[in-house]
Amino acid sequence: MFGLMSSWCSETGRPGFPPGAARPYGQDAEAQVGAIRKVLVVDDEADVADLAEMLLAAHGMDTVVAYSGAQALDMLAAHPDIDAVVSDVMMPGMNGLELAERISGNYPKVKIILASGYMAPSMFDGRPLKQLFIAKPYKIDNLLQLLRT
Secondary structure (H helix, E strand, C coil), X not given: CCCCCHHHECCCCCXXXXXXXXXXXXHHHHHHHXXXXXXXXXXXXXXXXXXXXXXXXXXXXXXXXXXXXXXXXXXXXXXXXXXXXXXXXXXXXXXXXXHHHHHHHHCCCCEXXXXXXXXXXXXXXXXXXXXXXXXXXXXXXXXXXXXHC
């Protein structure tokens, strides 16, 4: 699953916390991610999307998942409280770049983070990337840091 966060998975494969670590919730969770409260995770690979959703939720985020660009737009319309979108770039149909353009046009206050294990940001259609970018595999701490910026 692109190694999203192997260090946060227990031996049973379920997300866990290091021994002695407190689970973030309430005000502590808000302090960790700032003003971002609700995140839409978009990835056509269900296992990757579901793992990212579980890890973000474990860090106090309210999360929803979409498995395509079209479904992501439907989720944004249905959930006007979404603050950020974390989207894979390489998806069939509407790719992450096209989705980001649509989101930017219709929801300009929503933060967008694009993720890819296949391409560097400099390779995206030869255009400068307007959105934040994280390379797969990524660690949840790195994603949380981007959500805070």
